[in-house]
Amino acid sequence: MNVAIACGGTGGHLFPGIAVAEVLQARGHQVLLLISEKPVDATAVRDRTEFRIERIPAIGLPRLVSADLPRFAFKAVKGFARCQRVYRDFQPQAVLGMGGFTSTAPILAGRVRRLPTFVHESNAIPGKANRLNARLASRVLVGFEDCRRFFPRARVEVTGTPVRASLRSTVDCAAARRDLGLKTDFQTVLIMGGSQGAHGINQATLATLTRFAGRPVQFIHLTGTQDQNSVSESYKSAGIPAFVGAFYHRMQDVYGAADLAVARSGAASLAELAYFGVPSVLIPFPYAAENHQLLNAEIFARQGAAEVIQEARVDKDTLGSLIDRLLADGAGRRQMAARMRALAPQDSAERIARLIETSVK
Numbered sequence: 001m002n003v004a005i006a007c008g009g010t011g012g013h014l015f016p017g018i019a020v021a022e023v024l025q026a027r028g029h030q031v032l033l034l035i036s037e038k039p040v041d042a043t044a045v046r047d048r049t050e051f052r053i054e055r056i057p058a059i060g061l062p063r064l065v066s067a068d069l070p071r072f073a074f075k076a077v078k079g080f081a082r083c084q085r086v087y088r089d090f091q092p093q094a095v096l097g098m099g100g101f102t103s104t105a106p107i108l109a110g111r112v113r114r115l116p117t118f119v120h121e122s123n124a125i126p127g128k129a130n131r132l133n134a135r136l137a138s139r140v141l142v143g144f145e146d147c148r149r150f151f152p153r154a155r156v157e158v159t160g161t162p163v164r165a166s167l168r169s170t171v172d173c174a175a176a177r178r179d180l181g182l183k184t185d186f187q188t189v190l191i192m193g194g195s196q197g198a199h200g201i202n203q204a205t206l207a208t209l210t211r212f213a214g215r216p217v218q219f220i221h222l223t224g225t226q227d228q229n230s231v232s233e234s235y236k237s238a239g240i241p242a243f244v245g246a247f248y249h250r251m252q253d254v255y256g257a258a259d260l261a262v263a264r265s266g267a268a269s270l271a272e273l274a275y276f277g278v279p280s281v282l283i284p285f286p287y288a289a290e291n292h293q294l295l296n297a298e299i300f301a302r303q304g305a306a307e308v309i310q311e312a313r314v315d316k317d318t319l320g321s322l323i324d325r326l327l328a329d330g331a332g333r334r335q336m337a338a339r340m341r342a343l344a345p346q347d348s349a350e351r352i353a354r355l356i357e358t359s360v361k
Helices: 011-026 039-045 069-090 104-112 128-136 145-150 173-179 199-206 228-238 251-257 267-276 289-302 316-328 330-342 348-359
Strands: 002-006 030-035 052-055 094-097 117-121 139-142 156-158 187-192 217-222 242-245 260-263 280-282 306-308
Touching: 002 011, 002 069, 002 104, 011 030, 011 039, 011 267, 011 348, 030 039, 030 069, 039 052, 052 069, 069 104, 094 104, 094 348, 104 117, 104 128, 117 128, 117 348, 139 145, 139 348, 145 156, 173 251, 187 199, 187 251, 187 316, 199 217, 199 228, 199 260, 199 316, 217 228, 217 251, 228 242, 251 267, 260 267, 260 316, 267 289, 267 330, 280 289, 280 316, 289 306, 316 330
Parallel strands: 002 030, 002 094, 030 052, 094 117, 117 139, 139 156, 187 217, 187 260, 217 242, 260 280, 280 306
Antiparallel strands: none
16 A cells, blocks of 8 residues: 655654654555655655655744744645645555644645544644644554543554664664774763754753763763764863764664663653663753653653653753762663663554554555
């Protein structure tokens, strides 16, 4: 069958969508990926030549009284028309939206064609886009059981959040560290702020570096494009071994090399950290819609899989001392790792693929 997957806008939508696309293709189906016009989407899919990829105009919903409303309406109409043209050629038999307003026009165009339509919500609480998308979709798929209550009138399935095939592999820790130019016998801390980096996390981490100078501790720091140079210079000045990059294309090596992570708490990042069982310090993005990153993080904290610090309370002492305490407590980290793995999605992409298959008559 032919399946359209709308998955653009952020890595949290794109990478789980690609994970489902990989499974569908492996099961003999044709997949169309509908992404946003953002450069980050184009960069992420530039090597995915196995899929047909189309860019769909869309922007987030502004406030009701806003100068951006006309632009939103224009993009929405343009996106819907674009989907209609693409669908006439591709002839999808089902449509899956992975969230955000990039999914709205594809789901609506699928509904107009009376196709089975699905929306996936990765976070603990849905944003404005998926509250709307859920009204258009035949079925709602959620990453967390906690999210079910927000869709009382929908057919809801708890599927977890899919993890890409490239990540679902066994990683040799020492080899991964060597590939990153790091020492194999140093404790290794991963710092990452999501697909576009996080300036707040970057600055908070740099403030802790004097604590780790001269110790067998090293860092993998994925900065986003804005802070790469300044962060790299800070590690050099402190004399601390580090791999610093705006992003890294082999995230399985990054996760496999880490003893501990300091990260945002977007659902896709959490799914990947859980899959690899990386004990984590989570610093939720404070401006996320509906504060969903804090709610995501609290699910992991309640299970003893992660520690949570709100960004407003982060300083060099709180973050540095927490990293120190966790690095010193090997037994505690092993327990956190086991609890992390217990929260990992089990065959999430396969479950979604099967639901789509059974919906097509």
